[in-house]
Each structure stands twice: as structure tokens, then as C-alpha cells.
Amino acid sequence: MEPEPITGLEALMDAAWPAAEAEESGGWVLRAASGVTQRANSVWPREPGLDPHGLLARLREARLWYRNRRLPLIFQVFEDPRHAALNAVLDAEGFTRQSETLVLALDGGTDAPAADSDVEISADPSEEWLRLWWSVDGRGDDTALAVARGILERCPALYALVRDEDGRPAAVGRLAVPPGVACGTGGGVGAGGLSGGLYCMATRPDARRRGFASRILQALLHEGDAKGVGSYWLLVMASNSGARELYTRAGFHTVGRYLYRQERPKRHLTGC
Template sequence: MFDDLMRAGWPALDEVEVGGWVARFSGGVTQRANAVVPAVAPPDVEAALRQVEALYAARGLPVIFQLGPSAQPTGLDEVLAARGYEFGSPTSVQTVTLGRLDGGAGVEIADAPSEEWLDLWWRVDGRGDRSAMDVAVKILAGGPALYASLRDAGGVAAVGRLALVGEWGGIYCMAVREDVRRRGHGAAVLSGLLRAGQERGITRAWLHVRAENTAALSLYERFGFTEASRYHYRSHRGQEPVEHVHPEP
């Protein structure tokens, strides 16, 4: 279930099925949109691996697998490790069933990101040049979503995105301007997004957070989020990553 939600919430620009695995490509912008989702065990794992590696090599990208509890076949993580794939970015998938929400006053909600929204998000969380940002904008536009902005005297102080996938809402792109952190802006944006999502019919929400990000985990815990799953990445160490690929969330 979470694999499908994550694919819809952060859609790759191109997907190629390889024996039940889904190889995702987005010009190297973000790990998630350039990783293999091993949803179904291929008939021949070795042949599928060779095909996947050839597909990524042809695009000049490192081979990255996103591995959670549903990864197939069982033991794929060990197979990749033995093949020289490196472990990285352990991530907690958190969910919540939405109830009454308070807060979020002053948060602006839009159906598309403004230039100011994009500027702050990219300054805080982006990697690469304008061409990489252009790819990121295409990823954002790959499905319906809400975009939250909170302003102060200095302009946009915090932003966030809520992907709309049926009854689910997915939290992405949470970013707070460096000079105004630890002032509750992230909580305000999160509250504003979830309230706006409720108005659009969502009843549950999910998010991804790096397992070591204690500050973010504390914030999400206050909203009732609890861990539902975990995943990590395995990347081929024999090929240098392109500049745009970076850890997430």
C-alpha cells in the first residue's frame, strides 16, 4: 500500500517495468523519483538486476533500490548487499488518522506552488542548478496537491506540500527559512495543510522522515503521527551519483 501511495504522491517522470520491479527515472532529481520499487518478484532476479543496471547506466544514473517490508523477492536486501550496493537513508513512514485540528492561522493554501514557494523550498532542500529545479517542478505537477505558505515581515517563512491521493494526504517539501526556525512555523504549515486536506476529503495522512531526524519526529508526534513502516535505499557504489541525487526526505 505505501509503495503505491509514495509513487502517486511523488511521481517519477518515467517508469519502466522490469519483471515486476518498477524502475523510476527523473533526471537524477531526488532518490525516491529515481529508485527501483521492487513490488513483485521477477522470474529471474539475476536477469532483472542486469536489465535494471543497464537502464540506469544508459541514463548516467546510479542504480538505487528503495527497500521496505514489501520488497520482493524476500532477501533482496541481502542480494544487493552482496552485489556491492551500499545501505543509506533509513526512513520512517509515519501515518495518522485525522481528527480535529487546531492552528494553522495565517497559512496560505494554493493548488500550485508560487515562485516564492519554489524559491524557499529549493533554497532549503534543493540540490543542483535551474535545470534540476525544472525537473523537480515537473515532479510536483505529477499529481494533485496543496501548497502551503506562511509569511512574515521577511517574506515566505515556511512552506509545505500535501499530495492528494484518494482519502490519503502525503506530506512533502516541509521547509522553514533558516533565520526563523524553532518558532512554530513548521507546525503551523503542517496544521494548515492537514486542515485544508480535510476540506478536500482526506481522512488519513502519511509522511516520510529520516530515522535520525529527532526534531521532525518530535513535531510529527505532536500531531499524532506514528510509525507504520520503514524503508532504506541500496545504491550501487560502482557508479558515481549524479549531482542532483540527494538523501530524502
């Protein structure tokens, strides 16, 4: 059975992780943020297209747009029939396939337990929160971290942090709640109502397997429920079996998947 399109959820995902610069081009959204995170520096093919010649023309325009920003050309391509023609063109052009990611959802609210008073919740990422998240998931220096902070703060969100017995930050997480994203009608995430996306779930390496990530997850679900969030989504690497197990226990199920398609760098002949 072919995967169902998750177009409404795609729009929520884009709004929850907004790039510093975004430009619509023929149904594609070109996104850039100084190279910080693949998601914010990739093409979201909102309307993938079907005609190979039209796709090649759009591809040339996107290539120039990213070249002008000194960034590689990367596509965030979802696995569903809508993207089949685009994937065929990218295959022919030699684009790589990397970072396969699962999209998980939890419909109709949760049965989250009472609030955990030891989990700190705030509307903005503290310096401690940022440093822990970046030490686990970040790529780059303080300048890159500042860009990443801008991405986080462009969407309303809640930030959770829990400490270990020594008072050190042990784990963090983020619940993004994009406002005013039109996602159609019907049931499920991205189909109307208020939806929240769980991001930046990170645990200090030496604090893993001690329940901190579960406490962060449950605390964010509790806070989301209190604010009227009726459905949730999250993104997890297909290779991260530990995280997938955590989310499955919490009731999440897979609704889609995507990967990044990156243009191979052109090799220039040098030397003899």
C-alpha cells in the same frame, strides 16, 4: 516482531512523487527524472521477488536501463519480509545502505484546529514556495529545480506557505492527494478512501524553532480534512529527531521504514 508490509501505501507514495519516466520490468518499477531526487530516480520493487537467480536477471536489466540514462542504480527498499531476498542479493552485490527513512501515518482524519488565515494555501507551487523549498532541500541548479517542479505538479496537491513578521517566506509544505490509486481494503492509510501525503516540509534555517513548521502542518491537515482526506502519511529521515518530535505531537505514528540501496561505482585502474 517483523514489520508488516505497507504495499498499499507504497503505491500512494509512488503516485505522490511521480518520476518523469517510469517503466515496469518484471514487477519492478524503474523510475528516472534526470537524477533529481533519489525517490524519482530509483527502482521501486513493487513485487520484490524471491528467487535469487531471477533477482540477478532483473538486476542486470535494471542496471542496463539506468546506465542508458547515465544514472546510478538505486533501489528504494522497504523493511519488511517481502524484501528479504532482494536485500540479500543487494548485500552480496555490495550495494550501500543510505538515507534511512521512516514512514509515519495518521489514521481516521485529525483534530486539526480552525484554519490559520496567515498560512497561504494554493493548488500550485508559487515561485516563492519553490525557492524556499529548494534552498532547504534542493540539490542542483535552476534546471534541476524545473525537473523537481514537474515531479510536484504531476500529482494533485495543495501548497502551504507562511511568512515571518517581515513578510518573508518562512516555511512551506505540500499535501499530495493521489487520485485513483487502488490500495485494497481495510483500515489505515493506503487501505481505501482518500489519503494524503505530506511532503516538502521545509523551514528557512534562521526561522526555525518559532512554530512555523507546526502551523504549516496544521494548516495542511485542516485543508485535507475539508477536502475529505481521511488518513495521512509522511516521510521523515530517521536521523531528524526534531521533525519526528513535531509529527509525533501531531498524532503520527511509525508504520514502516525504507532505505536506499545504491550500487557502488566500479573503480577503473588508472596510472601506474
